[in-house]
Structure formats: structure tokens, C-alpha cells
Amino acid sequence: MCKEPIGIFDSGIGGTSIFKEINTLLPYEAIIYLADSKNAPYGNKSAEDILQLSIKNTELLINKGCKVIVVACNTATTNAIDYLRKNYNTPFIGIEPAIKPASLKTTTKSIGILATKGTLSSSLFHETSNLYSKGITIIERIGEGIVPLIEAGKIDSDEMRNLLLTYTQPMLDANIDYLVLGCTHYPYLIPLLTKILPQHIKIIDSGLAVAKQTKSILEQACLLNKDRSIPKIELYTNKDTTILENILNHKFKATFLDF
Known part of the structure; x- marks a missing residue:
């Protein structure tokens, strides 16, 4: 065995x-x-x-x-x-999205979560989020369109860059210092996200x-x-x-x- x-x-x-x-x-x-x-x-x-x-x-x-x-x-x-x-x-x-480490480590008390609709709308996600979100602002964004682009091999494309700029801007406005990637496709975006986001924002995946x-x-x-x-x-x-x-x-x- x-x-x-x-x-x-x-x-x-x-x-x-x-x-x-x-x-x-x-x-x-x-x-x-x-x-x-x-x-x-x-x-x-x-x-x-x-x-x-x-x-x-x-x-x-x-x-x-x-x-x-x-x-x-x-x-x-x-x-x-x-x-x-x-x-x-x-x-x-x-x-599961790594909400716990981000919530424990944030100094701005604001974290971002980029995930699919299926994950963000699930009861398990909400249980985890509620467990670790006390005193923390969590900015959730559905990464609509990201997975199809990755599946098509268009990871470092202008279309992908524009999507990520759109999805992360509300997070930047909320002064996040951690971005949690809530989809196993998304770690392939880390090189691009690193170019887009300010250096102090840490990216976490599972x-x-x-x-x-x-x-x-x-x-x-x-x-x-x-x-x-x-x-x-x-x-x-x-x-x-x-x-x-x-x-x-x-x-x-x-x-x-x-x-």
C-alpha cells in the first residue's frame, strides 16, 4: 500500500x-x-x-x-x-484560503482575498472567515476570468494584467498588507502580482x-x-x-x- x-x-x-x-x-x-x-x-x-x-x-x-x-x-x-x-x-x-496566517500577521488590520465565486460563496469559507476576521477588514474579490486565461496559457498577458489591476485596486484602497490567493491556479500569477503590487504587500498561498x-x-x-x-x-x-x-x-x- x-x-x-x-x-x-x-x-x-x-x-x-x-x-x-x-x-x-x-x-x-x-x-x-x-x-x-x-x-x-x-x-x-x-x-x-x-x-x-x-x-x-x-x-x-x-x-x-x-x-x-x-x-x-x-x-x-x-x-x-x-x-x-x-x-x-x-x-x-x-x-482552504490561508486566511488564518494573514489575519494573525497583518499590521494594517486589512487583508485581501482573491478567489472564485464558488469558494467565496461557500459555507466552509464563511466559517473560516468568521473565525479569524475579528478586528480585521477582509476585502474579497471574485477573480472572474482569471482561470480561463491561465488554462489558455495567457498568464503574462495584457488582459490578465488589466484584470488583476481591477481586482486589486479596492484592496489597495483599503490599505491591505496581505493578499491571500484562494485558488490553486492563482500562484502562477505571483510574478505578475509582484510587479503590480507595492513591495510591502505579502502574497500567501496554501x-x-x-x-x-x-x-x-x-x-x-x-x-x-x-x-x-x-x-x-x-x-x-x-x-x-x-x-x-x-x-x-x-x-x-x-x-x-x-x-
């Missing part, structure tokens, strides 16, 4: 930001990554649609023998992970924390792979394999799978 793969799924290529952190921290673990780009973005879908897509992805990974599943999508986590944990025996690791949690879960369940041979990495997408390979700098080969 220890040699079985870690399963990761996302509404496209964004979860590769999580994949890279896990692969770096756990270099001997086999991984299967599902990029459901055909159905991206999840953020503007209904809660029921998000749940059904998450079930589909989960069952595919279970059928491929995954020992643990990382829901590398904020929207899927906030809308589906409770159901998945109740209905499948496989351990699940989810993704990637490393998720990788550490994955390691912890595997340790607790005695599922860490002790074999030091090169592990098998499988990447599957139901759209263009080129974009998935590009985002990972062609370090891994992707396979088309109609799921």
Missing part, C-alpha cells in the same frame, strides 16, 4: 502548484494528477455540479489505486470535501502547507513510501496536454484521458 500513488485532482492545471510542492517535499512518492480542464472553471458552477465533478474525479483516482487524495481545488474543497470524507474510506486533504499536511497524513497512516527508487508520475488531462506540460516546464509527460 505504501507504494501506491498520491492522487491529486483540480479543475484544470491550477492544482499543479500543489503537485509541485508535494513532489518537492515527497520526491519518492508516486503521483497521479487529474486536470479536469474540460470542465474548468469550477468556481462559477452550482454546488451540485461541483460535487458531481468531485465524485467523478475521486472515483477515477480510487480506481487507479490512490492511497490518499488531495483535492487541489479551493472550490471543490469548500463544496465537496465533507461529502467525500463521509462516503469514501480514502483519506482526503483539502485546500501550497507548502498542503504538502506538509499530505506528508503528515501519510506518516500517521504509515503510508509513506520507504523505497528510494524513482517514482512513477502520471499526469492526465481531458483537454490539451501541451498546456499541462508547459506549466510544468516539460519535466513530465501528460496523457489525454476522456474523463
